[in-house]
Structure formats: C-alpha cells, structure tokens
Amino acid sequence: MTDVFTLLTxxxxxxxxxxxxxxxxxxxxxxxxSPRRKTARLDTDSDAASASRxxxxxxxxxxxxxxxxxxxxxxxEENSHLGLLRRTIRTILTLDASEGLPATxxxxxxxxCSVVTVANKGEGLYGIYKLxxxxxxxxxxxxxxxxxxxxxxxxxxxxxLVRVCGWFEKxxxxxxxxxxxxxxxxxxxxAESEELSQTxxxxxxxxxxxxxxRIEEEEQRVRELLPIGSWxxxxxxxxQSLWPNRLEWLANESTLPVQNKRQMPxx
Numbered sequence: 641m642t643d644v645f646t647l648l649t650x651x652x653x654x655x656x657x658x659x660x661x662x663x664x665x666x667x668x669x670x671x672x673x674s675p676r677r678k679t680a681r682l683d684t685d686s687d688a689a690s691a692s693r694x695x696x697x698x699x700x701x702x703x704x705x706x707x708x709x710x711x712x713x714x715x716x717e718e719n720s721h722l723g724l725l726r727r728t729i730r731t732i733l734t735l736d737a738s739e740g741l742p743a744t745x746x747x748x749x750x751x752x753c754s755v756v757t758v759a760n761k762g763e764g765l766y767g768i769y770k771l772x773x774x775x776x777x778x779x780x781x782x783x784x785x786x787x788x789x790x791x792x793x794x795x796x797x798x799x800x801l802v803r804v805c806g807w808f809e810k811x812x813x814x815x816x817x818x819x820x821x822x823x824x825x826x827x828x829x830x831a832e833s834e835e836l837s838q839t840x841x842x843x844x845x846x847x848x849x850x851x852x853x854r855i856e857e858e859e860q861r862v863r864e865l866l867p868i869g870s871w872x873x874x875x876x877x878x879x880q881s882l883w884p885n886r887l888e889w890l891a892n893e894s895t896l897p898v899q900n901k902r903q904m905p906x907x
Contacts, residue, residue, distance in 0.1 A: 718754075718755065718759045718761060721751040721752075721754050721755050721759070722755060722761065722764065722765065722768065724742060724743055724747070724748070724751045725748070725751055725752060725755065725765060725768065726768050726772070727742045728741055728742055728743070728748050729768065729769055729772045730772050730775075732811055733772055733773060733775075733776035733811055734776070734779075735779065735780060735783065735804065735807060752765070773812075776808075780804055780808065783804065784797075784800070784801060784804060818866070818870055818873070821866070821870075821874070822873060822874065822877050825858070825874060825877050825878060825881070826877050826880070826881050828881075829854065829877075829878050829881035829882050830881045832854075832882075833851070833881060833882045833883075833886065836850060837886060837889070844889060844890050847886070847890070848890055851882040851883065851886075854878065854882065855875065855878050855879060855882070858874060858875070858878045859871065859874070859875050859878075862874040862875070
C-alpha cells in the first residue's frame with residue numbers, strides 16, 4: 641500500500657497520485673448499440689464517494705498525519721537567545737564601549753520576541769536586565785569616585801559627572817519615553833478642549849467640571865504608570881492643554897464652582 645508521504649511527494653521523486661487505481665472503467669460493446677456502462681465500485685477504491693457507500697467499517701474521529709524529517713520545527717534555542725540579549729544589554733550599558741552591538745537590530749528584536757513570546761522567558765530576561773543595570777550603576781560609581789579629586793580639579797570632575805549622567809539618561813531611554821508621553825498627552829487634551837468648548841459653549845460649568853475630572857483621572861493614571869518625577873510634569877501638561885484661552889470665557893459666563901476637596905491653584 642502506498643504511504644501518505646509518497647503520495648504527497650512531488651513527481652520528480654515518486655509517481656505521486658498515479659499510484660492510485662482508477663475507480664471507474666469504461667467498457668465498450670462494439671457488437672451492440674447498448675450505451676456505455678461503468679463497472680461497479682469496489683470496497684478498496686480510494687475516493688471518498690466510494691468509501692462512504694462501502695460496507696467496510698471506517699475508523700472514527702480525525703486521522704492524524706505526523707511528518708518526521710528535516711521539515712519539523714527545531715526547538716527554540718533559549719540559551720543562545722538569552723546570551724545574545726545579555727551581551728546586547730551589557731554593551732548598551734557600558735560607558736565608552738569599544739565593541740558594537742553583537743547583532744543587527746532585526747536579530748536582537750527576533751531574539752527578544754523568541755524569548756518572551758515563544759519560550760515564555762520574559763521574567764528571566766527582566767532579571768538579566770535588572771542585574772546588568774545594577775552592575776552598570778556600580779561601574780559608573782567606581783568611575784566617578786575611584787580617584788580622589790585634587791585641588792583645582794573640581795570643575796573637571798563636575799564636567800565628567802554631567803557627561804556620565806547625560807550618557808546614562810540616554811541609554812535607559814526613559815527620558816525619550818517621557819517626552820513622547822507628554823507630547824501625545826498635550827495633543828489629546830488640546831484637541832478635546834477645542835471640541836468641547838464648541839459643543840458645550842452654553843454650559844461653561846459642565847466644561848469646567850469635565851476638565852477638572854480629566855485632570856484627576858490623568859493624575860491617577862500617571863501615579864500608577866510613571867515614577868514620581870513625572871507626576872507634576874504630566875499634570876501641568878494637562879492643565880495647560882485644557883485651560884489656555886478658556887479661563888476668560890469660563891469667568892465671564894459663569895461663577896466657577898468651589899471644589900470641596902481640592903481647588904485649582906490657577907483659578
């Protein structure tokens with residue numbers, strides 16, 4: 641009996657589906673005018689229509705086909721990917737590193753996706769990052785404090801301190817994220833303020849209440865997501881996006897409600 645693998649192989653290595661026997665045979669009777677007729681289908685015929693009408697007992701449930709060979713997926717090389725990411729993080733967090741990244745950006749991204757989404761080792765990768773970050777801080781501290789500051793060299797040391805701090809801020813990328821977050825926050829609330837000032841033109845009290853609730857919501861969100869140094873920056877951004885060019889309108893159209901819990905310092 642021809643196996644499934646042989647049937648699915650291209651004809652350059654096998655006869656493929658020519659191994660199947662024909663299910664019909666036409667017989668011509670040249671001695672009479674009778675029409676063409678077909679022979680009866682056999683139980684061993686391979687097409688689905690014949691098999692469904694046969695009396696042979698068929699197995700129940702799905703038929704599983706397992707392909708064994710070089711085409712099978714290879715196991716994820718977790719250790720090599722984690723090693724690549726460890727070297728990448730260490731290179732990024734090394735001041736004045738003489739070596740470049742150990743792989744391309746695409747290779748690093750693929751390794752990260754493989755570790756986090758395929759191997760489910762995101763926690764292990766975070767542990768590696770945390771350890772490398774602590775070691776980086778230790779190296780920077782040693783770099784800045786290993787030699788005593790001689791008299792008259794304090795200014796030079798301060799310049800080096802500023803350089804190191806600026807480099808570290810760029811490497812951890814948080815400042816860039818904060819700037820982007822502040823930018824999109826400003827754009828969102830500026831557009832919302834412009835829209836509501838038109839749709840709620842006859843309801844300045846409602847506009848003020850909505851804006852005040854927005855500030856409270858954003859402050860609560862930033863307390864959960866960002867470090868304490870970003871809280872005041874984001875709140876100020878929301879206030880400056882909602883209130884500019886609106887305070888005079890609010891003051892002229894209505895008496896602003898006094899908040900019991902907190903009062904806006906600028907109103």
